[in-house]
Amino acid sequence: MNKLDILLGLQWGDEGKGKVVDALTPNYDIVARFQGGPNAGHTIKFEGKKFVLHNIPSGVLTPGCVNVIGNGVIIDPYILKGEIEGLCEAGFDLRQTLKIANRAHLILPTHRAMDAANEKALGKMKVGTTLKGIGPTYTDKTARKGLRIGDIGLADFCDKYNHLKESHLQQIKNLDFDMDELRLDGMTFADYEKAWFEGVEYLKQYEFIDSEYYINEALDAGKKVLAEGAQGSMLDVDFGSYPFVTSSNVIAAGVCSGLGVAPNRIGKVFGIFKAYCTRVGTGPFPTELFDETGELLRQNGHEFGATTGRPRRCGWLDLPALKYAVMLSGVTDLMMMKSDVMDDFKTVKVATGYRYNNKETKHLPFAACTETMEPVYTEIPGWQQKIEGQIPQKLEDYIKFIENYVGVPIKFVSYGPDRTQNVWR
Ligand code: GDP
Numbered sequence: 001m002n003k004l005d006i007l008l009g010l011q012w013g014d015e016g017k018g019k020v021v022d023a024l025t026p027n028y029d030i031v032a033r034f035q036g037g038p039n040a041g042h043t044i045k046f047e048g049k050k051f052v053l054h055n056i057p058s059g060v061l062t063p064g065c066v067n068v069i070g071n072g073v074i075i076d077p078y079i080l081k082g083e084i085e086g087l088c089e090a091g092f093d094l095r096q097t098l099k100i101a102n103r104a105h106l107i108l109p110t111h112r113a114m115d116a117a118n119e120k121a122l123g124k125m126k127v128g129t130t131l132k133g134i135g136p137t138y139t140d141k142t143a144r145k146g147l148r149i150g151d152i153g154l155a156d157f158c159d160k161y162n163h164l165k166e167s168h169l170q171q172i173k174n175l176d177f178d179m180d181e182l183r184l185d186g187m188t189f190a191d192y193e194k195a196w197f198e199g200v201e202y203l204k205q206y207e208f209i210d211s212e213y214y215i216n217e218a219l220d221a222g223k224k225v226l227a228e229g230a231q232g233s234m235l236d237v238d239f240g241s242y243p244f245v246t247s248s249n250v251i252a253a254g255v256c257s258g259l260g261v262a263p264n265r266i267g268k269v270f271g272i273f274k275a276y277c278t279r280v281g282t283g284p285f286p287t288e289l290f291d292e293t294g295e296l297l298r299q300n301g302h303e304f305g306a307t308t309g310r311p312r313r314c315g316w317l318d319l320p321a322l323k324y325a326v327m328l329s330g331v332t333d334l335m336m337m338k339s340d341v342m343d344d345f346k347t348v349k350v351a352t353g354y355r356y357n358n359k360e361t362k363h364l365p366f367a368a369c370t371e372t373m374e375p376v377y378t379e380i381p382g383w384q385q386k387i388e389g390q391i392p393q394k395l396e397d398y399i400k401f402i403e404n405y406v407g408v409p410i411k412f413v414s415y416g417p418d419r420t421q422n423v424w425r
Pocket residue numbers: 009013014015016017018019040041042043044045300301302305306337338339340341414415416417
């Protein structure tokens with residue numbers, strides 16, 4: 001049976017998924033996103049050009065590749081319109097190659113307002129969301145109240161919109177949130193809502209599909225399909241550091257529900273991680289560094305959010321967390337990113353366990369919390385050499401240490417942001 005491959009992040013997002021999907025796309029006919037929304041920011045660099053994608057799959061820069069936004073994704077028409085127009089200006093016409101699932105849910109302007117109101121109400125306990133309306137939209141999806149892409153063409157779309165908007169405004173009022181103060185991408189709510197409806201109209205020129213049939217029939221016809229994850233496994237709504245997570249299943253299981261593909265149709269699972277760790281937003285991060293080494297990782301790695309511009313928290317590689325993520329998704333091939341960021345380091349540390357309640361463990365505790373968990377580190381000599389054609393021996397030793405711990409081979413090592421800066425092992 002022809003199977004679909006998956007590429008997903010194994011840490012807290014921003015592992016470099018965009019770069020790798022773009023680099024792998026020549027091997028695929030279709031790239032499909034299966035969850036998340038414009039909270040994602042996937043960077044692709046080549047020939048001195050830089051693109052950051054939020055809703056559109058990262059296969060879009062490869063001519064001929066079809067890009068599907070699957071049913072598990074949530075879409076803000078204003079943001080998607082801007083993204084398509086930006087690509088169009090750069091010479092990429094998506095009218096034949098971008099397809100959007102009828103069943104994908106819409107992020108309404110009031111979903112974004114609710115995201116802001118919820119975060120404000122949480123105060124110190126806020127999640128540090130991207131404020132794109134992700135939580136409220138997935139909440140409405142599971143509460144069976146949401147609006148979907150396929151609803152756009154229906155006669156009662158505006159009625160449904162107004163009905164949902166009114167119920168949101170009531171909830172926002174209950175939170176004592178001042179809508180007059182709200183700015184969405186620099187706009188007042190009224191201006192944003194107008195731009196949102198322009199986005200809705202704009203999207204009508206694109207093909208809305210039943211993506212479950214489209215993907216399964218493409219697989220039956222022998223087409224090669226890659227599912228592109230967003231966020232990272234440690235932000236998964238079930239297995240991440242709840243409640244400091246996103247609102248979707250970002251692990252491989254999310255592909256089955258987010259594209260309508262059965263488990264026996266899953267082939268390779270590429271799991272991607274940085275040679276260290278980063279996190280944006282609040283929540284536990286056991287190996288976080290607050291010293292000059294953390295700052296060095298941030299500066300060398302340009303660790304500032306692709307969606308929000310926020311500085312990313314930085315720390316050492318966390319192997320128990322990596323192994324957990326590999327287990328959850330059945331990762332077959334590991335890909336290590338950004339080893340170049342530590343090229344000058346004399347030594348590198350990796351967490352191989354935690355001290356938790358006075359005991360050592362290799363499992364992530366249910367009540368993971370930075371205050372009560374202390375990482376147990378192994379120190380490894382740095383490689384102090386760049387990758388030039390081949391991997392330096394000491395970097396090989398670092399790679400083998402990770403492979404031995406996790407039990408899955410590292411097949412691909414990335415040593416720079418450009419699509420060509422990779423070595424296959
Ligand atoms: P994504 O969300 O997983 O697609 O990752 P982001 O695009 O948010 O963040 C990854 C950042 O690292 C981007 O700025 C990439 O251009 C950059 N990048 C990717 N791979 C490498 C690498 O191997 N080395 C370096 N130095 N930068 C990389």
